[in-house]
Amino acid sequence: MTQPDYELDVRPIIAKGGEPFGAIMEAVATLAPGQGLRLLAPFKPVPLFHVLGQRGFEPTAREIGNGDWEVTFRPATGEQNSGAEVSAPVQSVDPSTWPEPAVELDNRGLEPPEPMVRTLEGVEALTSGQTLAALLPREPLFLFEELEARGHLWRGSFEPEGHYRILIRRS
Structure with a gap:
């Protein structure tokens, strides 16, 4: 049944x-x-x-x-759900080799999914190797998956004010 x-x-x-x-x-x-x-x-x-x-x-x-x-x-047909947990991959990249951000975005006042959409649009406008910095209202778990799928590198953390700051390097 x-x-x-x-x-x-x-x-x-x-x-x-x-x-x-x-x-x-x-x-x-x-x-x-x-x-x-x-x-x-x-x-x-x-x-x-x-x-x-x-x-x-x-x-x-x-x-x-x-x-x-x-x-x-x-x-999906023939597959069963594993119930596995999701976690954002740890980026093992030396941030001291990254250039200063070419673009800085403040996406804190936007409703989902706009912070992610705006951030991805900004990254796609960069040339290879350039970086983008974005302030987000929360930790961008969906964005991590999308950046990984597109091959981009990132590092991020919560700021003392409570928002999340991410630095993304276009591959």
Whole structure:
């Protein structure tokens, strides 16, 4: 007998300024073999397609009105969900060899997914080897995955004021 999809509504988390990635990965870890995840979000979570795709899930997305989206992640045929945890890869690059940022962005006042979109657009406008610095409202877990997929290097940390500063070097 097939299990019903696990439903997770991340809209309240995002509305409060939170980062839903942890809640999403916790939900994925609790899924039974063959069970899917039905996610409700205030935007189309495209970076999550890649993250969960690497764990054997295929997305189906549809806009449900007012900018909200319903995305169902189902195990790909022949693959089972491992429930493995996600962590940002550690970048082993000597930052002292990086040039000063060619571009600096302040993305703190933007609503998701705009900080990530704006940062990626800035990186894509750079030439190989140039760097971009960005201030973000929270740790950019989805951005890490996207930067890795594109082959870019980065380093980042939380600032004392509570925002996240990332320096990205275009490959």
